[in-house]
Amino acid sequence: MGKASDSTKQNIADCFMELVATSPDARKRIDVTTLVKTLGIDRKTFYNHFDNTADLAIWIFRTQVARMLRKREFVRADLGYPAPELHDKYEDMPCYARFPGYLPGTLNQGVFFREQGMVLAGNEQYYRRIFSYPCYLDFQRYVETLTIPLIREDIDIMLGPNRRLPEEIKEFLAEYHAVGIWGRVRLYYLYKNRGFPVKELESFWNYSHEMLRMTLDALFDGNSQRIRPFGL
Structure with a gap:
């Protein structure tokens, strides 16, 4: 797409974010009809750029994260992309960044999660509503589904070449942590009714x-490849 088309996409995105953030009824989804009427464009123009408003919300998030990943903090990071099995529409956009830790098999993801938290904080009222209300549940499920395979790959890195876990266990752990990460975002926005505490969590990202x-270390006896029952 050319610059004019990119500009149109951004105008649609900006209008959508403003409508979501300021709507008198936050529980009612901003639909295409409302959006095109506000912008003064026809429905065809919208659908030339987005499949629906769920696709629009996803594009907004993904472009903001991709822009974040161009910052100097991520120059040395290993960028992550959506897992192939997701058939993600925006598969060419980076959505994750890995930083090797000081020890082999460790990852220091604090920078990524901190900066992603700042993306949410920079559009707080919009993301508060996007993450809080069932009318945007498809977006909430999307970010979890996007994150699970990325965490699963992190697990493989942490395990290293000599430790093996059944795929079911890796999937369980990836789901547990991905849902926990995004569940905490919803907790702050919906139940605590406050912004995400970016600065306060500096040491815990x-x-x-x-x-x-x-x-993972607790699942193995020292350097043994034998898995032991967790918690025993």
């Missing part, structure tokens, strides 16, 4: 991956 690493 890698917490999820530290707990994941400790869980």
Whole structure:
């Protein structure tokens, strides 16, 4: 697409974010009819750029994260993309970044999660509503589904070449941590009715991956490849 088309997409996105953030009834989804009427464009113009408003919300999030990943903090990071099995419409956009830790098999993801938190904080009222209300449940499910395979790949990195886990266990752990990460976002926005505490969590942004690493280490007896029952 050319610059004019990119500009149109961004105008649609900006209008959608404004409508979501300021709507008198936050529980009512902003639909295409409302959006095109506000913009003064026809429905065809909208559908030339987006499949529906769920696709629009996804594009907004993905472009903001991709823009974030161009910052200098991520120059040395290993960028992650949607898993092929997801057939993601925006598969060419990076959506994750990995930072190797000081020790082999460790990851220091604090920078990524902190900066992603700042993306949410920078559009707080919009994301508060997007994450809080069932009318945008498809977006909430999307970010979890996007994150699960990325965490699963992190698990493979942490396991290293000599430790093996059944795929079912890796999937369970990936789901547990991905849902936990995004569930906390919903907790703050919906139940605590406050913004995400970006600055206050400065020392804890890698917490999820530290707990994941400790869980994996606890599954094995030292350097043994034998899996033991967790918690025993």
